[in-house]
Amino acid sequence: MKKLIQVFAALFALLVASAAYADAGDVEAAARGVVRVVIISQNGEELVPVTHGSGFAVTPTKIVTNAHVIREALQDDTLRIGIVPSEGDDGAFGRPLAVSPRNDLALIEITDDAIRLPPLTIAGGVGANLGEVSAVGYPMNVDLAQGLEISDIFNAQPPVKSRGFLSGERPSRQFDTILHTAPIARGNSGGPLLDGCGRVLGVNSFGADSNGSDAEFYFAVSLRELLPFLRANDIEPQTNALPCRSIDELNAAERARFEAERADARALLEAREDEMREARADARLSAQMAVMEERDNAMAIALILLLIGIGAGYAAIQLRQQSRLNPEGDATAQMRTMVAAGIAGAAIIGTVLIWITRPGYSEIEDRVAAALEELELNGGESGPPVSLAGDGTLICTLVPERSRITGARTDDVEFSWAADGCLNGRTQYGMTNGEWSRVLVPNDEAAVSVNTYDPQTRTFRTDRYLLSRSQMQAAREIRSAYTPPACGVLDAPRILGEQQSGVLAQLPSRPNERLVYTCEAAATAGAADEQ
Known part of the structure; x- marks a missing residue:
């Protein structure tokens, strides 16, 4: 029911945003x-x-x-x-x-x-x-x-x-x-x-x-x-x-998408937890049966060895007494006594060792833990994990249903990304509130662009703000007052994040255009094209 309410709420937000339809900006x-x-x-x-x-x-x-x-x-x-x-x-x-x-x-x-x-x-x-x-x-x-x-x-x-x-x-x-x-x-x-x-x-x-x-x-x-x-x-x-859609509509759609993804993630987590509970119960039952069977087998073998030891010991005693009554006995009788005594000793020692080494009840928990660890290793997500470090060369493709475009170009974007926020080995991105970004203030265009990249989801986004001449002049003056740090400079992401804050503070509350791209490794993209 809770998930159904969330879906209806997201749809309602989307309808309300759709009514706004356009932006006077x-x-x-x-x-x-x-x-x-x-x-x-x-x-x-x-x-x-x-x-x-x-x-x-x-x-x-x-x-x-x-x-x-x-x-x-x-x-x-x-x-x-x-x-x-x-x-x-x-x-x-x-x-x-x-x-x-x-x-x-x-x-x-x-x-x-x-x-x-x-x-x-x-x-x-x-x-x-x-x-x-x-x-x-x-x-x-x-x-x-x-x-x-x-x-x-x-x-x-x-x-x-x-x-x-x-x-x-x-x-x-x-x-x-x-x-x-x-x-x-x-x-x-x-x-x-x-x-x-x-x-x-x-x-x-x-x-x-x-x-x-x-x-x-x-x-x-x-x-x-x-x-x-x-x-x-x-x-x-x-x-x-x-289609002409407002930023409010896109934001509502993004919230709905985020809520749906979060609901899916929760459902997946709950299903995984149920699976692990069932697996733990099965593993415990299996471990209990195996341990009990091994204990029973060990005790049975120990009992057999004990009986053999007692029988061999009794035989050795009897042979020894016969040897005393008949000192003239041959060496064969003495040899039989020694063999019987050896068998008795070995059987007793074997009985003790088997009894000591039989699996204890604590072995059950150890085997359950080992079974669950193996299940975790073999039952994870299929496919290669998403790299949170450098992804190398990426090709990013526009997602029209998540974008709002009035005049910007929509070509594919190609770049190489490093774990320290360096793009193409030359352009440093800033880090603000956990987000990689770069603010672009061109001299030949009446628009400020804010590029962001999320390495976890491999999502590249450009927000474009179409500004008046006076607004662009103010943005250019702020931009000319700082020099972005080069790639590899100590603490470069934080420094650039602080430098860009002045331009960001001058921008309107929402952009005129938003271009959202999904990115994949260039080699993967090439293989997909060949297919």
Whole structure:
């Protein structure tokens, strides 16, 4: 009953976590790759914004928007295209690479090499559950409500995020679109429509006609249009078709898995204890019967030898008396007396030795212990034990059902592991609270990764935190203040664990992505591949 209650509790936790479905942090992270696309005229030295829309990065320097957003700039060579990122103080000009009015798509390249944007990940398709979505962009009505002057659009500002639900896919205006209810307005055009994991489902384009009132339904150019457009222009975007699950859901699933494994371990231990109790009882009964039989046999032999000894002794006495009565007797009679006496002595000595060496009752416990020890040796787990020391070269494979991925690569991971926490003979891992970890703070990516490895279960995990520009700058400053100890340095795991604590303290409470891998020795993996 207790195990059944635990299973129901785990399932309930999983259902509750599933209701959370998505993490707002993913939409926030994706929004950092959304830009304001400004059409600019020049009056002498002064740059004057004419109108604007939105766009999003598909590579660090290439941006997707709507064709109608840049239409004026294509028809008037006095107008230029400006790109204003959501973070930082830098803006840049862009040049059109491709325009497709048929499906309202355009591709722009940033001309300033100093500006690089975090590319958004493209979803594998529209989910069948028609779940919650977010529209991200720069609606003009929000600018007006904030009292912003038109010149203020040159300043970096976070994009506006609105939420709604998918209403279906349908062709409209000669191209495939997605119908949704996440409010958009003028200025949102070209911005992304995101799923709950911050992945692009479409490019927002226009709203439904609602007799002059705000439209309740909105249209985005679908992936059926976007992906062929990008590939036709030699861009292979980041795509991810895995189910969108929240970190809460993964944590609930991990707790359920842990509880199930612990219940299985307890059941196995109880079964083993029952087996040992039965084995101990059988061994005791067997030992008792064997010892009693050996004692009985020894006592019977001792009795026989005793009788032989008595008989031989009696014979020796009789022969001795006859020799005294007949001193003239021959030597043969004397020899017989000596033989009878020898037999009597040997029989008596044998009787004493057998009686002394017969097994005692304490022998029963010794034999039970020996039988149980042999059972332990022959009845353990089959297969090679898991190495808790250095495992040599390992190949680690992603476990999708235990992972949450929005844009990270999912290739196999290969590394060599040593018992002192040295990876590949070069990279030292830190030890904190019994866990091996290494914090990575790259200079060319807006994400901090925390890698952990558990030698007992051979589980490798990467938690990725997608951070803002200011957060990444703070993490890089903390990281630059320490130099990780090299492999082999005395107390290196503890030292690195303390050094990394500063970066870890700055991270959000939970990651945006989690990649879980199971690892096996490279030789084993190769043998499995050959089969």
